[in-house]
Structure formats: structure tokens, C-alpha cells
Amino acid sequence: MMGRALLRRIAPQLVILAIVLALNLMVFPDFLKVELQHGRLFGNLIDVLNRGAPTALLCLGMTLVIATRGIDLSVGAVMAIAGATAASLVVDGHHFLTAVAGALAVGAICGIWNGILVAVLRIQPIVATLVLMVAGRGIAQLITGGTILTFLDPGLIHLGAGTIFGVPTPIVIWLALGTFVAIFVRRTALGMLIEAIGINEASSRLAGINSKVLLVCVYIVSGLGAAIAGIIVAADIQGADANNAGLWLELDAILAVVIGGNSLLGGRFSIVASLLGAMIIQSVNSLILLSGLPPEFNLIIKALLILAILVIQSPKVSHLLYILRASAPQSARKPLPPLKEGQR
Amino acid sequence: MSIRSALLASAVALSPLAAAAQDMTIGFSQIGSESGWRAAETTVTKQEAEKRGIDLKFADAQQKQENQISALRSFIAQGVDAILLAPVVATGWDGVLEEAKDADIPVILLDRTVDAPEDLYLTAVTSDLVHEGEVAGQWLVDEEAGNDCRIVELQGTTGSSPAIDRKKGFENAIAGHDNLEIVRSQTGDFTRSQGKVVMESFLKAEGGENICALYAHNDDMAVGAIQAIKEAGLKPGEDIKIVAIDGVPDAHLAIANGEMNATIELTPDMAGPALDALAAYKADGTMPPKWIQTESRLYTAADDNQAVYETKKGLGY
Missing domain, CATH: 3.40.50.2300 (Response regulator)
Known part of the structure; x- marks a missing residue:
């Protein structure tokens, strides 16, 4: 995607993010202050980037899965399984890199499982991934033995709570992986092939795309993203909490993709917009915490803000905005760009 | 805690009640194992029963009331001497508790109470x-x-x-x-x-x-x-x-x-006070109060927390 086209695609997300950040600034004037404290960047903005890491990592895979007209409900449970695997491996005395490799392998296996159910057995994605969503926490419980499995391995803890040049490690991980995936799908034909499957799988198969392999691959990417998120969450609290790690996070990830302007009906997608969606959700969470309102209001505030964001993005409202802009005085009007094929 | 339980246990063993406690069979319907604390409660209950020479029949309800009710019915059919019940919800117990009462089997509630007439259970052991x-x-x-x-x-x-x-x-x-x-x-x-x-x-x-x-x-x-x-x-x-x-x-x-x-x-030892109350009731009909409040003990740096940690680690938390 060219620079200007990308900017136009993500403009609504940037505006919304700016508005939510401004709301944060209103309830807490020091919101934007970032300082170096004990060799670690410290500030609310850093918290938003850091705490948004699991959702950001989940929505990388989720965006690709949704682009194929699928959905992956199992990512929260896969996080719990991966965290439990990593924790139990280091507790058994393995090197932390072995533990990370083990957790990634487990994430990939979960992705292959989902992918086979969807691509080979042709089960609807929402049902296919529901299986692992329900069973996954049980599997994680079996691995941890029903307790919060704590560990003290400094290497593993560093992935969740450490810093690289003062920047918390989770931020570095999700920014690096996000950049890699976003560039990789656009610099190769992969992104277009994925979109083709989402728009019309039968005709894309007739056009020579191996849709089965590609479908399994996107679910593997989703599983791997979930595994990394699971490792980070476990490392952050120095323990694998099978009951709570990643609980309901699949919904946040789906929401991030939707806020990113991607259609649940598949087709065109933007990784960058989804990542911005994840940051918008985390900024909303931050706003709730900083507001100091009683916790009974948490979910109401979140729901209202999300509703407002989705209404602004709805086709009717954007059409209305388009008309308003078009009927503005000639001097204030920019020439309208020609509508590109496939653009919504 | 362990010293106190040990003292209680030896007191029970030395008293005339011991004979009564020796050959008791008690059914225990546990909610499930949704938290570490719940797992520890199960472990401690089994330990307390073993200490007193009680044959404990354990039933895990996996968070379902219907499993608990069928476990209670099977305990009643087996003719156990008493039933320990950690109820998963508060309502819907009247019927099965009446069956237990008709069979003359005292029921003791652990950790949570129920919305049922007080005469349907012996006592409830909970924290406040x-x-x-x-x-x-x-x-x-x-x-x-x-x-x-x-x-x-x-x-x-x-x-x-x-x-x-x-x-x-x-x-x-x-x-x-x-x-x-x-x-x-x-x-x-x-x-x-x-x-x-x-x-x-x-x-x-x-x-x-x-x-x-x-x-x-x-x-x-x-x-x-x-x-x-x-x-x-x-x-x-x-x-x-x-x-x-x-x-x-x-x-x-x-x-x-x-x-x-x-x-x-929040002590996982709800069964100890329950079994003590039961032993007294079985021996000479002493009615315990309807609510036995467990101790909410404060631990600070003045206690030997390292030792407590070592003891508790194995309880399944």
C-alpha cells in the first residue's frame, strides 16, 4: 500500500485514537508525561502501549483470519495453554528459550487444529474455534495442576516485565512483529491471496490459489500470536494463571479488528488499522482507570465509548459525512479522489 | 494452626468420644476445584477426617447442583452417619435436606450457607x-x-x-x-x-x-x-x-x-470445627449453634511466615 493510501485508510482510527487520548488528558493532565525512572520509561502512554501488547499480538492473526471470512474464538484459551506450557517448562528446569519454543510449538499446534477443522473438515470457523475456546482452559489447568504456577526464571520474566533500552519488552515485541507482518503481507502477494479467499473462496481456488494451505496458515499465525501474548502475560505476573490468563481477550481482539475498519465478512484488511484499534481499546481502559469513578461504571463507560466509535464508523454515518463534505462551499472543498476498485 | 489442630485431634483421640468417632462414615459433597483455596479445603477436610479415624466418602460436584443433590441422595441411601455439604448455590436444597432429616442424618454446611429452614441442617461453618x-x-x-x-x-x-x-x-x-x-x-x-x-x-x-x-x-x-x-x-x-x-x-x-x-x-480448615461439633452432637446430643464462625486470623511479619508457606504449599493452593 502506498504511503498516502495507507494514511487515508487509517485516518478514522488516528482521529478516534487522538480523541480518546485527549479525553485521557482531560481527566489526568499528566497523561502524556513520560520519564526515565530507574532505566525504565515510565508514564501512562507507556502503560497504554505495554498493556495493549496482548490485544495487539492477538489482532495480528485475528485480522488475517477475519480477512478470510473466518474468526478465531480460541485465542484467549491458547494464551492460557501457552503460558502454562512456558511456566511448567522453566519450573522443570529447562532453559527459558526452550520454554518459549515449547509454548510457540503449542500455539502452532492449536492453530493447525483450528485450521484443519475449518479448511479440511469445512466446519464453520465460529463453531470450530469454539471447541478449543472451551476445552483450552481445561488443558491449561491440566498443565498447571490447577494452581497458579509461579516461576523465577529471569530470562522468561524479562519477556513480560523487562525492558530493552528502557522500553518495556512487550512493546518492542508487538511493534516489531506488527511491522514485520504488515510489511510481509503487503510486499508479497500473500495479503491479496488472503483477501481473495475472503471475498470468494470458490473462485480464488479456481484461479489457482491453494486455499486449504493458506487457511491453515492464517490460523497458525493466529495461534502463534496468541502463544506470544500468553508468554508475555505469564511472564508479567511471574506465573501462569490458567483460569484468568487471556480471559475474554478474544473479544477485545475481534473488537480491535472491527474498530480498525475491517469487515467481519472478510476481504480487504489493514493490519495497521487493527493495531490502532487495539491501542484505542487500551486507551479506553486507561481512561476508565484514571477517571477514578467507581468500578460499577467500568463496563458502561467502555460500552458507550465503543458504541460511539462504531456509530461514527458505520456506513450510514460516513455517507452522511461524505455528503456534508461534498455540499460544503467550493473554496473549502478538496477535489474528491476517484474511488478505487474494492474500496469501501 | 497445625498445633491447634494437633491438640484438638489428640483431645478427641483421648476422650470417650473417640469410640464414637472411630467407626463413623461421613459423606462430603464438594463444589469442585475452581480455585486454589477450594482444592486446599478438600485436602484439609480429608486430613481432618483421617486424623479422627473417620471414613470420608468424597464427591466432587464439578460446579453443578444436580450432582450435589444426587451425591447427597446416594449418601442417604448408603446410610452414612453425617453429611458435609459445601453448597454451590444457596437455593433449591429443601427437598434433599428433608430427605436427610427423615433418614436422621445430620447435615453440616461448609464455607457457604443455604436458603432453607434452619432445622434442616445441624450447623453451618463459614467465615465472616x-x-x-x-x-x-x-x-x-x-x-x-x-x-x-x-x-x-x-x-x-x-x-x-x-x-x-x-x-x-x-x-x-x-x-x-x-x-x-x-x-x-x-x-x-x-x-x-x-x-x-x-x-x-x-x-x-x-x-x-x-x-x-x-x-x-x-x-x-x-x-x-x-x-x-x-x-x-x-x-x-x-x-x-x-x-x-x-x-x-x-x-x-x-x-x-x-x-x-x-x-x-480465610482458613481452608472448615471441616475441623464441623467434625468437632458433630462428635459432640453424636456423643451426648449437644446442639451446636446454627452458625460456627471460623477464625479470621491475622498474619503479620511477627509470625513465622516461611514455615506457614512450607506447610500450605502442599495443600493444593
Whole structure:
């Protein structure tokens, strides 16, 4: 995607993010202050980037899965399984890199499982991934033995709570992986092939795309993203909490993709917009915490803000905005760009 | 705790009641194993029964009331001497409890109570959630006597009864002490990770140096908050005093390491008092009170928390 086209695609997300950040600034004037404290960047903005890491990592895979007209409900449970695997491996005395490799392998296996159910057995994605969503926490419980499995391995803890040049490690991980995936799908034909499957799988198969392999691959990417998120969450609290790690996070990830302007009906997608969606959700969470309102209001505030964001993005409202802009005085009007094929 | 139980156990063994207790068969219907505490309660109940030479028949209901009711019916059919019941919900027990009463089998409720006529069960052994909050608040009142202290509170899951009652108890205890003030209160959902996230925002919103104490509705959130405090470059337990509730092994470890100041134990030993009451009832018909409140013991740095940690570690928490 060219620079200007990308900017136009993500403009609504940037505006919304700016508005939510401004709301944060209103309830807490020091919101934007970032300082170096004990060799670690410290500030609310850093918290938003850091705490948004699991959702950001989940929505990388989720965006690709949704682009194929699928959905992956199992990512929260896969996080719990991966965290439990990593924790139990280091507790058994393995090197932390072995533990990370083990957790990634487990994430990939979960992705292959989902992918086979969807691509080979042709089960609807929402049902296919529901299986692992329900069973996954049980599997994680079996691995941890029903307790919060704590560990003290400094290497593993560093992935969740450490810093690289003062920047918390989770931020570095999700920014690096996000950049890699976003560039990789656009610099190769992969992104277009994925979109083709989402728009019309039968005709894309007739056009020579191996849709089965590609479908399994996107679910593997989703599983791997979930595994990394699971490792980070476990490392952050120095323990694998099978009951709570990643609980309901699949919904946040789906929401991030939707806020990113991607259609649940598949087709065109933007990784960058989804990542911005994840940051918008985390900024909303931050706003709730900083507001100091009683916790009974948490979910109401979140729901209202999300509703407002989705209404602004709805086709009717954007059409209305388009008309308003078009009927503005000639001097204030920019020439309208020609509508590109496939653009919504 | 272990010394007290040991004394009780030997007292039971030496008394004439021993003969009655020796060949008792008791059914225990447990909710399931949804939390570490629940697993520890199961372990301790089995230990307490074994200590008294009781044959314990254990049934895990996996969070389902219908499983508990069928377990109770099968205990009644087997003609057990008594039934221990940790009810998963409060309502819907009248029918099966009447069946037990008709069969002359006393039922003792553990950890939670039910909405049923009082004559349908012998007694209920539970902790007092409000009292737990009061013990936590009183500890802070004594600790910070005369000092101005701005408190942040990590609440349990919004709307859950432990969150409501532990908040109420704490507020009762600090009421009238103008030097103590809760400045921020937010839910951490009883989990470590949310405890850490919310504490991070407290530290930024108030400034770490302006927070004198943290009250968390459970130990898990406190353990998460300890990490957030450390990452902010402050010393948990010194710069910010920490008191929480439950007495899980990791909290005892944190107190032993000087990173936490106090925890109020929600004892997993509900069966000990229950079995003592039952033994007295079986021996000479002594009716226990309808509610036996378990001790909400305060653990501080003055206790040997390392030893408590070692004992509790194996209980399945």
C-alpha cells in the first residue's frame, strides 16, 4: 500500500485514537508525561502501549483470519495453554528459550487444529474455534495442576516485565512483529491471496490459489500470536494463571479488528488499522482507570465509548459525512479522489 | 494452626468420644476445584477426617447442583452417619435436606450457607467476610495510628459478595479515623494480572510517594500489585504498606520477604470445627449453634511466615 493510501485508510482510527487520548488528558493532565525512572520509561502512554501488547499480538492473526471470512474464538484459551506450557517448562528446569519454543510449538499446534477443522473438515470457523475456546482452559489447568504456577526464571520474566533500552519488552515485541507482518503481507502477494479467499473462496481456488494451505496458515499465525501474548502475560505476573490468563481477550481482539475498519465478512484488511484499534481499546481502559469513578461504571463507560466509535464508523454515518463534505462551499472543498476498485 | 489442630485431634483421640468417632462414615459433597483455596479445603477436610479415624466418602460436584443433590441422595441411601455439604448455590436444597432429616442424618454446611429452614441442617461453618475486612482495617488503624495515610483499594469482582462485604468491613474499621482515607478504589477482578495493571494506574494517578497503604480484597491482586510497585522503583511493604485477605502461600512468602505486611487467613480448615461439633452432637446430643464462625486470623511479619508457606504449599493452593 502506498504511503498516502495507507494514511487515508487509517485516518478514522488516528482521529478516534487522538480523541480518546485527549479525553485521557482531560481527566489526568499528566497523561502524556513520560520519564526515565530507574532505566525504565515510565508514564501512562507507556502503560497504554505495554498493556495493549496482548490485544495487539492477538489482532495480528485475528485480522488475517477475519480477512478470510473466518474468526478465531480460541485465542484467549491458547494464551492460557501457552503460558502454562512456558511456566511448567522453566519450573522443570529447562532453559527459558526452550520454554518459549515449547509454548510457540503449542500455539502452532492449536492453530493447525483450528485450521484443519475449518479448511479440511469445512466446519464453520465460529463453531470450530469454539471447541478449543472451551476445552483450552481445561488443558491449561491440566498443565498447571490447577494452581497458579509461579516461576523465577529471569530470562522468561524479562519477556513480560523487562525492558530493552528502557522500553518495556512487550512493546518492542508487538511493534516489531506488527511491522514485520504488515510489511510481509503487503510486499508479497500473500495479503491479496488472503483477501481473495475472503471475498470468494470458490473462485480464488479456481484461479489457482491453494486455499486449504493458506487457511491453515492464517490460523497458525493466529495461534502463534496468541502463544506470544500468553508468554508475555505469564511472564508479567511471574506465573501462569490458567483460569484468568487471556480471559475474554478474544473479544477485545475481534473488537480491535472491527474498530480498525475491517469487515467481519472478510476481504480487504489493514493490519495497521487493527493495531490502532487495539491501542484505542487500551486507551479506553486507561481512561476508565484514571477517571477514578467507581468500578460499577467500568463496563458502561467502555460500552458507550465503543458504541460511539462504531456509530461514527458505520456506513450510514460516513455517507452522511461524505455528503456534508461534498455540499460544503467550493473554496473549502478538496477535489474528491476517484474511488478505487474494492474500496469501501 | 497445625498445633491447634494437633491438640484438638489428640483431645478427641483421648476422650470417650473417640469410640464414637472411630467407626463413623461421613459423606462430603464438594463444589469442585475452581480455585486454589477450594482444592486446599478438600485436602484439609480429608486430613481432618483421617486424623479422627473417620471414613470420608468424597464427591466432587464439578460446579453443578444436580450432582450435589444426587451425591447427597446416594449418601442417604448408603446410610452414612453425617453429611458435609459445601453448597454451590444457596437455593433449591429443601427437598434433599428433608430427605436427610427423615433418614436422621445430620447435615453440616461448609464455607457457604443455604436458603432453607434452619432445622434442616445441624450447623453451618463459614467465615465472616465483613469481619475479614474489619480485621484488615483494624490492622491498618493500629499500624498507622496518628499518621496521615492515603489508602488505595483493589476491589474484588464488581458485585460479588466477597468484594461487597470485604469493602464494607474495611470501611467499618477505618470509620472515625480521620487520618485514614481511601483515595482510589477500583476492581482488580481478584486476579494477579489485573491487580498489577490497576496498581500501575494508581501509582501514576496519585504518585507513588502519595500512597501510604494498599488494601486488596484478595492476596492474588496484592501479589500482582507488589510487582507493579517494584517496577515503579518503590519498596513494597515499606514505602507502601500492603494488607490483603485469604492467606495463600505466596502471600506468606511475600510477608516473609518483607514485601507485604499482613494477610487475613480465610482458613481452608472448615471441616475441623464441623467434625468437632458433630462428635459432640453424636456423643451426648449437644446442639451446636446454627452458625460456627471460623477464625479470621491475622498474619503479620511477627509470625513465622516461611514455615506457614512450607506447610500450605502442599495443600493444593
